[in-house]
Amino acid sequence: MKIDIPTERNHFLSRLNRDFTVSSSDARNIVSHFHRDMERGLRGKRSSLAMLPSFVGRPRGNEKGKFIALDLGGTNCRVLEVDLDGRRTASITAASRFAIPREVMRGDGTWLFDFLAGCLLSFFQELPVDKRREQVLAFTFSFPLAQRSIASGTLIRWTKRFKTSGVEGSDVAVLLSEAMERRGIGFIRLAALTNDTVGTLLAGCYADPACDMGVILGTGTNACYLERSARIHRAGLASRPGEMIVNLEWGNFNRLKTNRYDDALDAASLNPGWQRLEKMVSALHLGEITRLVIREMMEQGLLFREAGQSVFSEPYGLTAEDLSLLALDRKAFFTRACLADAAETDRDAVFEIGRLVTDRSARIAGAAIAAVLTWMDPDLKAGHTVAVDGSLFEKYPGYQARIMDALGSLRGEGAAEIKLVLTRDGSGIGSAIAGAVAAAAKR
């Protein structure tokens, strides 16, 4: 039987629309499930949100001096020298970036930490520091950490593309210090260990005291916020006065309406069952979800019947950068994909799929931000500044506006202003601030 392609394609696309839409009631559900899981996590009960205490609170803004930060992110490692002027301005005075080889991400733990110590060593070969004086190092580790102090923390589980053996369950501060010793970098003292979201919030808060939430929307996704210690019923913290930053690890939130592409992506991933929100929202996975939809349409004969198809055959061959290009300059995207001659209707369909997938990501992120802000301030009576970093937020056309839309639809009458502020390099700068706070506390 011959299929009527235009009709079938329209059916397919309308179903897709339903599969990827986050309705207002879905968004409200996300908010209430977040609140429930945040509450459970803070009590140390089973929850998809780990709610990890960071052992650092709001900086004063007068922290001062030069600090070294080692920032291990999703794909790169950076070493930075950060200058804090003591009057709310932080600047990067030296920086080196190192790509993390795939073998290091999937190999043995010792390789990874030797690699990181090697990055520090090569940074110090370039930088004229007085090696007779102890240098304070802050380590940004962008993975879930169970901390018992600001300078120590056990890796709970790898996320993103990492699967290095022998690190889960170990204190990464100890592993790094041992590797630095092996490399003979004895003049460095590790003073602080922070998640990248915590760094971003600290950087945001150093510049603007109204900042009380940090978010990463990049290769991975996560958030943290300032919590009253009295609400953290863990590790004896509830009896402490004041506030502490809590890392939600929201990438693992698992009460979302998933579809068959999400389930296929999860089943084929390095960590099936974990990081379900991250797999629907973060830059690492958006291209792959889009590719899975395109593949299915191709298999059903609804797309690219004549054109070359190989660009969509490789898992993770389509990236979030490709999707940004598709949104910004369709012609350039299809030329790069060798599909410049494909039918207009096929190109329109691909454009629409990319839009649906990224739109959903921004809507979920918007609902998740609303959940955390309303946890802190149920009627949003005070103004809030959210420090955000990450390629998706910074570079994807229209992404920030979509988050603001989603937030707007969840805010009640009379809610005060919410500002999302791009906090570039926040993870490294903020970790240096944590180093300054920790060094001051030791004095």
Ligand code: BGC
């Ligand atoms: C990690 C978080 C991190 C986020 C952003 C996630 O995969 O679990 O700890 O903050 O990525 O880098």
